Structures are given as structure tokens and as C-alpha cells.
Amino acid sequence: xxxxxxxxxxxxxxxxxxxxxxxxxxxxxxxxxxxxxxxxxxxxxxxxxxxxxxxxxxxxxxxxxxxxxxxxxxxxxxxxxxxxxxxxxxxxxxxxxxxxxxxxxxxxxxxxxxxxxxxxxxxxxxxxxxxxxxxxxxxxxxxxxxxxxxxxxxxxxxxxxxxxxxxxxxxxxxxxxxxxxxxxxxxxxxxxxxxxxxxxxxxxxxxxxxxxxxxxxxxxxxxxxxxxxxxxxxxxxxxxxxxxxxxxxxxxxxxxxxxxxxxxxxxxxxxxxxxxxxx
Amino acid sequence: xxxxxxxxxxxxxxxxxxxxxxxxxxxxxxxxxxxxxxxxxxxxxxxxxxxxxxxxxxxxxxxxxxxxxxxxxxxxxxxxxxxxxxxxxxxxxxxxxxxxxxxxxxxxxxxxxxxxxxxxxxxxxxxxxxxxxxxxxxxxxxxxxxxxxxxxxxxxxxxxxxxxxxxxxxxxxxxxxxxxxxxxxxxxxxxxxxxxxxxxxxxxxxxxxxxxxxxxxxxxxxxxxxxxxxxxxxxxxxxxxxxxxxxxxxxxxxxxxxxxxxxxxxxxxxxxxxxxxxxxxxxxxxxxxxxxxxxxxxxxxxxxxxxxxxxxxxxxxxxxxxxxxxxxxxxxxxxxxxxxxxxxxxxxxxxxxxxxxxxxxxxxxxxxxxxxxxxxxxxxxxxxxxxxxxxxxxxxxxxxxxxxxxxxxxxxxxxxxxxxxxxxxxxxxxxxxxxxxxxxxxxxxxxxxxxxxxxxxxxxxxxxxxxxxxxxxxxxxxxxxxxxxxxxxxxxxxxxxxxxxxxxxxxxxxxxxxxxxxxxxxxxxxxxxxxxxxxxxxxxxxxxxxxxxxxxxxxxxxxxxxx
Numbered sequence: 001x002x003x004x005x006x007x008x009x010x011x012x013x014x015x016x017x018x019x020x021x022x023x024x025x026x027x028x029x030x031x032x033x034x035x036x037x038x039x040x041x042x043x044x045x046x047x048x049x050x051x052x053x054x055x056x057x058x059x060x061x062x063x064x065x066x067x068x069x070x071x072x073x074x075x076x077x078x079x080x081x082x083x084x085x086x087x088x089x090x091x092x093x094x095x096x097x098x099x100x101x102x103x104x105x106x107x108x109x110x111x112x113x114x115x116x117x118x119x120x121x122x123x124x125x126x127x128x129x130x131x132x133x134x135x136x137x138x139x140x141x142x143x144x145x146x147x148x149x150x151x152x153x154x155x156x157x158x159x160x161x162x163x164x165x166x167x168x169x170x171x172x173x174x175x176x177x178x179x180x181x182x183x184x185x186x187x188x189x190x191x192x193x194x195x196x197x198x199x200x201x202x203x204x205x206x207x208x209x210x211x212x213x214x215x216x217x218x219x220x221x222x223x224x225x226x227x228x229x230x231x232x233x234x235x236x237x238x239x240x241x242x243x244x245x246x247x248x249x250x251x252x253x254x255x256x257x258x259x260x261x262x263x264x265x266x267x268x269x270x271x272x273x274x275x276x277x278x279x
Numbered sequence: 280x281x282x283x284x285x286x287x288x289x290x291x292x293x294x295x296x297x298x299x300x301x302x303x304x305x306x307x308x309x310x311x312x313x314x315x316x317x318x319x320x321x322x323x324x325x326x327x328x329x330x331x332x333x334x335x336x337x338x339x340x341x342x343x344x345x346x347x348x349x350x351x352x353x354x355x356x357x358x359x360x361x362x363x364x365x366x367x368x369x370x371x372x373x374x375x376x377x378x379x380x381x382x383x384x385x386x387x388x389x390x391x392x393x394x395x396x397x398x399x400x401x402x403x404x405x406x407x408x409x410x411x412x413x414x415x416x417x418x419x420x421x422x423x424x425x426x427x428x429x430x431x432x433x434x435x436x437x438x439x440x441x442x443x444x445x446x447x448x449x450x451x452x453x454x455x456x457x458x459x460x461x462x463x464x465x466x467x468x469x470x471x472x473x474x475x476x477x478x479x480x481x482x483x484x485x486x487x488x489x490x491x492x493x494x495x496x497x498x499x500x501x502x503x504x505x506x507x508x509x510x511x512x513x514x515x516x517x518x519x520x521x522x523x524x525x526x527x528x529x530x531x532x533x534x535x536x537x538x539x540x541x542x543x544x545x546x547x548x549x550x551x552x553x554x555x556x557x558x559x560x561x562x563x564x565x566x567x568x569x570x571x572x573x574x575x576x577x578x579x580x581x582x583x584x585x586x587x588x589x590x591x592x593x594x595x596x597x598x599x600x601x602x603x604x605x606x607x608x609x610x611x612x613x614x615x616x617x618x619x620x621x622x623x624x625x626x627x628x629x630x631x632x633x634x635x636x637x638x639x640x641x642x643x644x645x646x647x648x649x650x651x652x653x654x655x656x657x658x659x660x661x662x663x664x665x666x667x668x669x670x671x672x673x674x675x676x677x678x679x680x681x682x683x684x685x686x687x688x689x690x691x692x693x694x695x696x697x698x699x700x701x702x703x704x705x706x707x708x709x710x711x712x713x714x715x716x717x718x719x720x721x722x723x724x725x726x727x728x729x730x731x732x733x734x735x736x737x738x739x740x741x742x743x744x745x746x747x748x749x750x751x752x753x754x755x756x757x758x759x760x761x762x763x764x765x766x767x768x769x770x771x772x773x774x775x776x777x778x779x780x781x782x783x784x785x786x787x788x789x790x791x792x793x794x795x796x797x798x799x800x801x802x803x804x805x806x807x808x809x810x811x812x813x814x815x816x817x818x819x820x821x822x823x824x825x826x827x828x829x830x831x832x833x834x835x836x837x838x839x840x841x842x
Contacts, residue, residue, distance in 0.1 A: 177681040184640065184674055185745070186666055186699035199686045 024274045027267035034264050037084035047078035058250045067256035071247060076240070076256045083235035083257075087224075088264075090151040090236075091216035097155025098216075099209050102162025107201075109163065110170030111193055120163070127160035136219055140228045147230040150223045154216050165208055169201035176200075207276040214268035221261055237261050313338045313480055313512045314359065318372035321354050321363070321536075328354050329536040331372065336529070338479070341506055341513035343523035343544070345559075346533035347764035348735070352516045353402075354536075356482050358382070359514065360399055361389055377479065394424045398473035398481040398511075402488060404465040408457040414468055415453035424476040437475065444471040445501055463494035467501070474505060480512040481505075487522070491627035492791055492835040499526055518764060521565040521794075521837035524548040532556045562769035565794035565836050588651075589618040589753060589785045590639070595648030597634055608634040609809045611648070616802070618752075621779070621786040623796040623817070625832065626806035632789050635806070636757055639787070640674055641665040652753070670700055673746035677758040679738035683730040689716075689741055690726040696749045715744040718781075719774060736767035740774070747778065755787045760795070772799060794836045797821050805829050 037044055047065075053073035061068045067076035109120040127135070139153035173179060174197060182192050217237075223229050224238030232239065237257045244253030314336040321329040329351040336342045344352040357363045359374050361381060373380040376396065381389065401407045408417055415437070422433040434453075441449035444467045457465060466486065473481050483502065487495040503526060506513050517523050523530055523544065530547045532539040532555065539553040551557045561567060592615065597608045609631040616622040624632040637643045639650060641657065650657050652668060660668065673696075676682035683692055693715055697708045713723060719740040730738055739759060746754055756775070760768035776799070778784060790796050796803060797817060804814040805828065813826040824830045 177676055177678065178684045180642065181674070181676065181682050181745075182684075182695065184642075184669055185696040186669065187695070191699070196684050200684070 021274065023270055027270040030263055030267040031271065034084055034088060034260075037081045038088045039085075041081045041085065044081045045075065045078040047075035058247070060250075061252050061256075068250065068252040070243060070250070070253055076253060079235040079240055080237065080257055080260055083237050083240060086147050086230065086234060087217060087220060087237045090147050090220050090229075091154070091213055093148070093151040094154035094158070094216040094220065095209050095213050097152060098158035098162050098212060099205070101155070102159040103166045103205060105159065105163040106166025106168075106205075107170055107193070107198070110167040111174055111189075111197060113171075117167075121167075124160045124163045127157075128164075132157035133219060133222065136223060137226075137228065140223060145228055145231065147224075147234070147236065150220055150229045153223070153228075154219045157219070158212050158216065161212070162205065162208065166201060166205050169204055170197055173197050173200045204276065207272055210268060210272035210275060214265040214272070217261065217265055217268070311338055312336075312375075313340075313377065314514065315375040316355070316359070316372070317375070319355065319358060319374065320370040320372055321351070321358055321367055322370050323367050327370070327536065329358070332531075332533070332536070332538050334529075334531045334538070334541055336480070336512050336514060339506065339510040339512055340529065341502075341515060341527045342529040342531060343515040343517055343527035344531050344533060345517060345520055345523050347518055347766065349535070350533040351536035352533050353484055355533075356484050356514065356516050360393075360397055360482055361386075362399075394421065394473075394478065395476045396478055396480065398476070398478035400466075400469050400473050400481060400483040400486045402485045404462055404469055404490075407469055408465060410457050412456070413453070414455050414457065414460070418453070418468075418472060418475070421472045421475055437471075440471045440475045441468070444468075444474065444505075445497070446471070461494075462490055463498065466490060466494075466498055470498070470501065470505075474509070474511070477509065478511065480514060482514045482516070484516045485518070486515075488518075492793070493627065493831050495522075496835040502526065519837075520548075520559055520563050520765070525837040532559070558766060562765045564792070564798055587618045588615050589653065590622075590787070591615040591651040592635070592639065593649045593651070595635075595638055595645045595650060597638060597643060597645050607809050609638070609806075612804070612806070612809070612811045613648075614802075614804045614811065614814060616753075616785055616787060618785055619779070619783045620801045621788055621799060623788045623790060623800035623803040624806060625790060625793060625796055625803055627791055627832075629808070630806040631809035632806050633757065634809075636674070636755055636787070636789055640669070640672065640755065670696075670749050671752045672755070673749065673751040673753070674755045674757065675739070675742050675746050675759045678762050679735055679742050680730075680762070682742055683738060685730055688727055688729055689733075692730070692741060693745045693748055696745060700749065702749070711748055712744075715748040718747065718778065719744045720770075734767075735763050736771065739763060739767075739771055743771075743774065743778075747782070750782070751784070753785045753787065755789070757789045758791070759788075761790070761792070768795075775799075793821075793832050805832070 051074070053069075056065075056069050056073040057071055059065050059069040059073075065075050065077065067080065069075055070079070105120050105124065109117040109124075135157040136150070136153035139156050140149050143149040143152060179192055179196050182196050187195075220229065221236070221238030221241070224236040225242045226238075227242070229236050229239060232243070237260065240257035241254055241261075244250070244257070247253060312335055316332060316334050319329055319332045320327060328349075332351075332355060334342065334344075344355060346352045354363070354367070357367075358369060359376070359381065363369070369382055374382050376392070381392070384392075408414070415434075418437045419430075419433060422437055425433055425436060427433045427436060438449040438453060441452055446452050446464060446467050452460065452464065452468065460468070470481075470486070486502070487498050490498065499522065502513060502515075505511055513527070515523060515527055524547075527544050529542065530544045531541040532547070532553065534555050539555045540547055540551065547556065548560065551560055593613050594611050595613070596610050599606045599608055612631070612635060614622060614624075624635060626632045634643065638645050639652075641660065652672060655668075657665070657668065687695075690712055693712045694708055697703070697711060702708060703711070712726075716723060716726065721737065721740050721744070725733065725737070730741070733741065743759075759775075760771050763771065772795070775786070779786060788796065788800055800817050802815065803817050803820050804811050805820070805826065806812070807828045813820060813824065813829050820829065821833065824833055
């Protein structure tokens with residue numbers, strides 16, 4: 001959503017921006033920066049994220065090294081910028097999986113009803129009964145330690161939430177008057193589902209997807225922190241925090257990535273709440 | 280404390296009715312004027328919705344604020360009660376209640392007036408009470424306003440008031456939850472709670488709009504009686520000119536926040552001075568029994584066609600099973616409609632008229648009986664056969680705010696039936712959509728809009744255009760004007776007549792408004808609790824009703840000769 005606003009002409013942008021709370025605008029700025037980090041990290045830092053420089057290890061934050069340097073003398077800021085791609089990209093894949101699978105389950109359960117609803121409903125109950133993070137750990141252990149597998153694991157753990165919301169929305173719209181009216185105008189079930197029900201249901205599910213993006217970033221960072229993500233020298237945000245905790249004398253190694261994670265997630269949550277209010 | 284004494288002095292007892300003695304005047308005689316609104320101007324953001332409104336309500340009298348949706352009448356009521364939402368601002372004027380400007384008081388000074396001085400009966404009885412608490416526990420909250428220290432005495436006062444407002448079994452009502460009572464009973468409870476502390480003024484915001492006509496009449500009777508016996512001043516907010524003229528002493532007609540006319544109701548009604556009041560009055564079917572006669576005559580005067588029967592419903596029954604309970608929705612109902620004519624189904628909520636419509640359209644299957652549409656019986660129709668049949672059988676829903684998909688543009692909404700039934704090629708469909716828009720009197724410029732940008736009347740026109748675009752034979756109209764203002768209702772009814780005479784349509788008109796049915800239907804069936812209690816030609820039923828229920832319905836039409 002943030003990308004869509006950026007290329008608009010200045011006047012239309014100012015018209016669109018008016019009435020948006022300042023905190024939301026600030027959140028958009030944060031998210032846009034993080035997105036740009038993950039797309040073109042080279043533009044934001046001239047340091048390499050992998051090449052070590054033992055002469056410059058454990059330097060405190062300064063004008064040269066904004067977030068200091070780590071045990072191998074690598075610039076921490078550069079590592080965060082280069083780590084944005086894997087961290088945010090993985091979260092997007094995770095939300096995509098949850099949105100698609102959960103949305104489909106919810107759509108089927110809500111629209112068809114009957115025994116389909118009963119079976120899918122129990123499946124969703126089962127998924128909900130297992131703590132999300134535990135489920136993600138189990139899935140990633142089964143698939144192998146890798147960033148993409150962590151994404152799949154996180155996605156699977158959020159399927160149930162998407163399914164629940166989609167089902168509720170679809171049930172509400174399925175019984176609305178204009179849907180019945182469409183049957184009277186000669187509409188078939190599939191047609192009504194995709195032309196009337198889905199366009200009316202997707203909005204709140206999309207707002208949930210944005211919210212889930214924030215929690216997916218945290219779950220993936222947590223998985224990386226525990227070592228379930230890509231192994232070093234990858235610089236996933238969670239991994240950076242894990243690296244930093246070994247060196248009590250260099251607290252900036254924890255503060256840097258932690259602050260970035262917190263700011264990103266807070267911004268995304270703020271945007272999601274604003275989206276839900278306006279839609 | 281001084282203020283409170285003053286306030287209660289402006290309270291009840293002006294007419295010497297027996298209420299508590301706190302109302303006796305300690306600050307001079309109570310003024311005859313109860314409520315005086317002067318130059319009131321209220322705005323929501325940049326939009327001014329009430330422009331310099333003045334009116335005066337005398338003690339023990341009733342005043343009706345009349346206007347259509349958006350006329351600012353509810354805003355005025357909320358200003359008087361100081362219940363305006365935070366985004367609204369009072370730009371000027373004053374509201375004098377019992378001699379002091381309510382708007383200038385601090386919240387702390389105004390609080391003693393709430394309930395004790397100013398009572399309020401809300402519009403929607405269904406959402407006015409907490410669903411998970413008993414009526415009694417909520418009434419006790421209102422009873423905290425009474426100067427009774429004893430809980431048993433409060434309870435006795437509550438039961439006494441429930442009895443006063445015509446609740447037959449006060450004890451049972453006291454112990455009931457809101458869902459166990461009917462809409463009419465809840466409205467009585469709410470009126471009772473407003474009356475309980477014996478306020479000097481009750482503000483009633485459309486107190487009967489959600490209720491059936493016979494219940495509506497009883498509630499209005501109750502208001503008149505309370506006004507007489509307790510000397511309570513009444514400020515009615517209503518859109519119904521006939522009800523207002525019948526019940527109120529003074530009328531104030533509003534349009535777009537501006538007072539069009541004000542005066543004694545008999546005078547305003549008999550000889551309206553402003554253009555708008557004349558228009559409003561001309562469109563109320565109860566007042567003008569011949570408003571639509573001309574259109575009707577034009578619609579019916581087509582010889583030769585009246586012989587064939589278009590729809591025949593024979594002894595149809597339908598029972599729903601709700602949990603373990605069996606609810607008879609319709610039982611053994613029969614009616615038939617001749618081609619090109621209008622048949623009306625009349626009844627109150629729960630009378631089975633909606634079920635009858637759903638059975639006719641194949642949305643539900645009857646348990647017994649037979650429905651013949653055209654020449655074919657639809658008893659064992661498959662889904663495909665129903666689909667083919669519905670091309671000639673269309674429905675216009677009651678509420679145009681829910682019957683149009685909010686995400687679609689109007690052009691696509693009206694084109695949907697053509698697309699679904701694969702009528703013609705692209706160009707032909709486009710032409711037919713334009714033709715349909717033209718025939719319902721909508722400009723082509725709205726084609727690319729979405730329903731949210733239209734008013735209720737425009738939406739209902741779109742719904743009618745959608746029903747007509749397939750050129751059906753039969754159109755079922757399920758209370759098509761009940762959610763619309765009277766002037767909009769008039770234009771929709773005129774439109775329906777014109778289309779009937781142009782296209783030879785057969786209408787099944789479902790309504791609870793007998794004054795409307797009398798004018799536009801040829802034949803009528805009166806339904807009560809799922810049974811047809813009376814049917815026949817409209818003239819005959821209305822001039823010589825045989826069944827007591829029909830008589831009760833006819834009595835509920837506001838009669839203006841009484842004043």
C-alpha cells in the first residue's frame with residue numbers, strides 16, 4: 001500500500017495525505033524506508049554486510065558506524081539494511097500463505113456451510129488449539145532450518161486466524177439481501193461467490209493481513225533468534241539480536257536490530273488500525 | 280443548590296396534577312411557556328443542518344416537528360436534550376426550558392434536569408434497553424431519580440407506572456428480559472421510564488416508526504392520554520404529517536433545517552401556507568384518498584386483458600421449525616392475480632406476507648398447496664426451471680440500502696440480470712440499461728456511481744430499473760416505499776403506475792399501509808397470523824370490512840376529521 005502512494009503526482013499526493021493522522025504518515029515513512037532497504041540495500045550503505053574487518057571490531061555507534069560494529073568489525077547498520085530483505089520478504093511470504101490458505105478455507109466453510117463448514121471448522125479449531133509459535137517451530141523442524149521454511153511455518157500458524165475472519169465475513173454477506181437478489185437475477189453460486197461475496201469480504205481480511213505482517217516479522221525474528229532460520233553469515237534481524245547477546249560490552253549490537261524490529265512492527269500495526277477504521 | 284431548586288420549580292405540577300410537592304414554586308409562579316427555542320443554529324463540521332429555528336411549546340401542550348430525513352428535526356431534539364455528538368456545534372440561539380437557557384448550563388447544572396425535567400423516548404425500541412438485564416433492574420436505575428429512599432417504594436412506583444402506560448401484567452414485565460417482550464410492549468416500557476419521574480416535557484423521537492399500525496395507534500393514544508392526565512408537554516419528532524396533525528396541538532414544518540411553517544395543527548393542515556407543506560400534505564395517502572386514483576385508473580383501464588389469471592396461489596402452507604418449536608408462517612392461504620392488475624397483501628409483522636412472497640418466488644418451498652404462475656404449476660420445478668421462470672418474475676425489495684451491492688457501479692447492477700440471462704449482445708445490453716434508467720427517471724450521469732452516493736429514493740429507482748430491465752410480466756413489490764420519505768414515496772408510486780400502464784405489468788404489492796393500498800390495488804388479501812382473514816376487491820373491503828381485524832387496521836389510519 002505504501003508503494004502505491006509514492007509515485008503519484010505531488011498535488012494528488014497532498015490531497016490524499018490531508019486528513020491522515022501524523023502518526024500514520026510517520027508509520028508509512030518507516031515502512032517505505034524498510035521496503036527500500038530490502039529492495040535496494042546498496043543505496044543506503046557503502047559497507048558490506050559480510051566482509052569482516054577485525055581492526056574495527058566492537059566500535060561504539062559513531063558518525064562512520066551508526067549502529068557500531070560487531071565482533072568481526074562488520075558495520076551493524078549495513079547488516080540490518082541487508083537483513084531487511086530476508087526478514088521482511090519472509091514475513092510477506094508467510095502472510096501470503098496464511099492469507100491464501102486461510103482465505104480459501106474460510107470462503108469454503110462460510111459459503112458452502114453444512115458438513116464442509118463442520119469439517120473445516122474442526123480443522124481450524126485444532127490449528128488454533130496449538131500455540132502458534134510452537135506450531136511454527138514444529139513445522140520448521142520438520143522441513144529443515146531455512147528462511148523459506150520459517151516463512152512456511154509462520155504462514156501455517158496464521159492460517160486459522162484468516163480462516164476464522166473470512167468465514168465470519170462470508171457468512172454475514174452470504175445472507176445479505178443483495179446476494180439473494182443476485183440469485184433472483186439468475187446468478188449461479190460460483191458467480192455470486194466471486195462477484196458479490198468476495199469483493200465485499202476481502203477488505204477486513206486485508207486489514208488483518210497487514211496486522212499479521214507485523215506479528216509475522218516478530219515470529220520470524222524469534223525463529224531466527226533461536227537458530228531456526230538461515231545460518232550465519234545471513235543477517236536476519238532475529239539472528240543479529242542473537243549474535244549481539246553474546247557480547248555484554250557492546251549493547252548496541254542488540255539495541256540496533258531490536259529498535260528496528262520494534263519500529264517496523266509498531267508502524268505496520270498503526271497502519272493496519274488506520275486501514276480498518278477507514279475501510 | 281439554589282439552581283437545583285429553581286430547576287425543580289420548572290418541573291412538573293403546573294396544571295395542579297397530583298405529583299410530589301417538590302415541584303411547588305419557590306421562585307415565583309411557573310411561566311406558562313415550557314420550552315422556547317430561539318434562533319437555534321447547529322452545524323456538523325462545515326455543514327449547517329439547523330438554521331435559526333424558533334418555536335415555543337406551552338406547558339401541557341404538544342408540538343410536532345415534521346420533516347423528511349435530513350431536515351434537522353432529530354438534531355433539534357438532541358440539542359434540547361443536550362445529547363448532540365461531539366462533532367456538532369451550536370452556532371447560535373438559545374433553548375429556554377422552564378425559564379433558563381439549557382445550552383448555557385454546565386453539565387453539572389443540567390444533570391438534575393435530565394429525566395426529572397426532560398424525558399426522552401428514543402426512536403428504536405429494539406436497541407434502547409440492555410438485552411442481558413431484566414426490565415426491572417433497568418427501571419430501578421431510572422427510579423433512582425425519584426425522591427424515594429426505600430427500594431420497595433421505588434418498585435411500587437415502577438409497577439404503578441407500568442400499569443399507567445397500559446402494560447397489562449406489570450409484575451411479569453418487571454421480571455422479563457427485553458427479548459421476551461414485543462416491540463409495542465418495549466415502547467410502552469420506555470414511555471413508562473420516561474414518565475416515571477413525572478417530567479414537565481417528554482421528547483419523543485419517532486416513537487412509533489418501527490411498530491405495526493394498530494400498535495402505533497395505541498401508543499399514540501397513550502401519549503395523548505398521558506399528556507392530558509399528567510399535564511406533560513410533548514415534543515414529537517415525526518416524518519408522518521397525518522400522525523402529527525392528528526396528535527399535536529402545534530406543528531412546525533422543517534425542510535433542510537429551516538422552518539417552513541408553524542402554527543396550530545388544524546390551521547397548518549387545513550390551509551398550508553408554504554409551498555413545501557402543500558406538497559407534503561398532497562403526498563400523504565391517508566389525507567388524500569384520491570392522490571393516486573388517476574394514475575390507478577389509467578393503469579387499470581386496459582380492456583381484454585383482465586380475463587387471464589397470471590398468478591394463482593392455492594391453499595399454500597408453510598411451517599418453520601425453530602429449535603424444537605414449530606412456527607406456522609402461512610396456513611392455507613389462497614389468492615390470485617389477474618394479468619395487468621395489482622393485488623395487495625396486507626398485514627402486520629408476523630402475519631406471513633413475507634413468507635408468501637418468498638414461496639411465490641421459489642426462495643422457499645411450500646409444505647402443502649400449489650402455486651401456478653402463468654399456466655404452469657411450479658410445485659416440482661428444478662433449480663433451472665425456477666431460473667427460467669424468474670426471468671418473468673422479479674422482486675423489488677423493501678430496503679434499497681441493503682438490496683444493492685455496495686461495491687458495484689449502478690450500470691453493472693442494472694446490467695446484471697441481462698448478463699446472467701445472456702440477453703442480446705454488448706451494445707444491446709447497454710441500450711437496455713440506459714432505457715431502464717430513463718424509464719425510472721434517473722439521469723445517465725449516475726451510471727458510473729456506486730449505490731452509496733445515492734439517496735434512498737434514487738436507490739429504490741435503481742432497484743426498480745434492475746427488476747424491469749428483463750421486461751418481466753410480474754413484479755413483486757415488498758413494501759417498496761416503507762423506508763422512504765412521503766414525497767419520495769409519492770414519486771415512486773407514480774413511477775410504478777406509469778410503468779404498469781406502459782408495460783402491462785402485474786403487481787403483487789406487499790404493505791402494511793392501508794391508506795396506500797386503498798389507492799393503488801385492485802384486489803386485496805388481509806393476512807393475520809398466517810391466515811387470510813378477508814379478501815376481495817379493494818373498494819368492497821375498505822367500505823364494508825367484515826372481519827374485526829380489518830376494521831382495526833382501517834381504524835389505525837390517522838383520521839383527521841377528529842380534530
